[in-house]
Amino acid sequence: MKRFGTFALFIFIILSFTVSLTNPAYGITEDKIRIAIIDTGISSVAISADNLKEGHNYILPNNSTEDDIDHGTAVAGIIVGSEKAGIEGIMPNSRVGAAGLL
Structure with a gap:
């Protein structure tokens, strides 16, 4: 459980830093x-194609990055949102790609 907490903290710090970069003073939109x-991949059904970029499965390179467990999709939904789930993301205009690990 301790490892998961550390990983979650790391993701929170990265997302906080990324969101702060979108400050108009930095010129990054x-x-x-x-x-x-x-994570576990991203579902192309739940996340809009406008927000998806091609990903890569690093554990099983011949497999897709389609999410069968839904954890990676939930993370993507927090970031870019999911119209199907009725979730507004914190960065709805950004693009996400899955680096699948399962």
Whole structure:
């Protein structure tokens, strides 16, 4: 459980840093930010194709990054939102790609 807490804290710090970069003073807008989600993949059914970029499965390179467990999809939903789930993301104009680990 301790490892998961550390990983969650790391993801929170990265997301906080990424969101702060979209401050107009830095000249970076949400639509220019691409985020790799290192998790169980991302469901192309739940997340809009406008927000998805091609990912890569690092454990099973011949398999897709389609999420069968839904954890990576939930993380993507928090970031970019999911119209099907009725979730507004914190960075709805950014792009996410799955770096699948399962």
